[in-house]
Amino acid sequence: MEKTTTQLSTPWEKYRAEFPICQRKTYFNTCSLGALSTRVASAVRQFTELWDVSGAAAWYGPWLAEIERLRERFAALIGAWPDEIAIFPSVTTALTAVASAFDYRARPRVVISDLEFPTTVYQWLVKEPGGVTLEMIHSPDRLTIPVDEYARAADAHTQLLVASHVYFTSGVIQDIAAVARVAHQHGAHCLIDAYQSIGQLPADVHVAGVDFLITGGLKWLLGGPGVAYLYVRRDLAAQLRPTDVGWFAHRDQFAFDIQRFTYADGARRFEGGTPSVAAVYAGRAGIDIVAELGVSRIRAHQIELVSAVVDEARRLRPAHTEELAGIVTIPREDPKAVVAALSQRGIIVDARPGLVRLSPYFYNTPEECAGVVAAIAELEKQGIT
Ligand SMILES: Cc1ncc(COP(=O)(O)O)c(C=O)c1O
Known part of the structure; x- marks a missing residue:
């Protein structure tokens, strides 16, 4: 009782x-879906109340402010700057934006493991006819991937190393700083799928030296479906030109300029269209609980x-x-x-x-x-x- x-x-x-x-x-x-809290439920109610009371004015006032608040709260949780965070409705949409930013001609190889979540693998599997070479590392024990395997697989033609921070079928923690070091030794980037870690495991993206990190609200961040986060290192974001973008990626989205696309600064240049605002409210309330506890x-x-x-x-x-x-x-x-x-x-x-x-x-x-x-x-x- x-x-x-x-x-x-x-x-x-x-x-x-x-x-x-x-x-x-x-x-x-x-690890499938974090439990619903009364706090998250009331944040979603607040979203619908604002919609009801203000109509479209909710957009330009509290809703956009809530998106920026969420960006700040998530950034603080992983030791990033808010301009290094982009917000998406799912990890898959974030991956699609990341995958669209590379020139695969000189570096076609994407090194990934057979312990990754399927959506991460599919992103590059379907691009093989388009010039991507997917290099699949096999786990020796179905629990983890020794970092040496990444070191063996990476070379001067490698674009990206992809690794989970926590493996979704074993719970084992990967040394993401070591994966990042291997990638950088070969002039490649690393992308960390941290869906099963952020919230339950301390992470500092600057200390770890990772280039991209993705996660979302579903699990340990307690926000439910419809919200996902992409971290892109500040200096790297400035160099990249994703081709899968929407109006939220424009430097001045409310100028409605259709003659020219000007990239926003930072990770926002990876964003697409209108975010799932209900999920943004839920996501922020979930992160607040995690941040309060520490x-x-x-x-x-x-x-x-x-x-x-x-x-x-x-x-x-x-x-x-x-x-x-x-x-x-x-x-x-x-x-x-x-x-x-x-x-x-x-x-x-x-x-x-x-x-x-x-x-x-x-x-x-x-x-x-x-x-x-x-x-x-x-x-x-x-x-x-
Ligand atoms: C490790 C991992 N990556 C990604 C996902 C989901 O990605 P998406 O937001 O595209 O559904 C999950 C769980 O659903 C997961 O466990």
């Missing part, structure tokens, strides 16, 4: 109370929660020593059957081929960590594996 507001003692309990689903379910699926504090708590899952799950999964972010996978013969059986018990997890994924976040408790694994072990006894 949940405690009443006056009985809540730790900050974790207080923040947990902002996520109503935690009172009804054991929610262990942040990513370092969240990470320290995540280590406790992940350790509680791993300790409990020793019998069910191979032990490996790599540092894990908040995703723990358990190999199962029929993961979808396990997910469905757990759902009937009020436990929400998800499946990937051959795996059940458990992803605790700060709104979960150590007791829930133990309970989820115990439920999977119980199902195994019943033959649901």
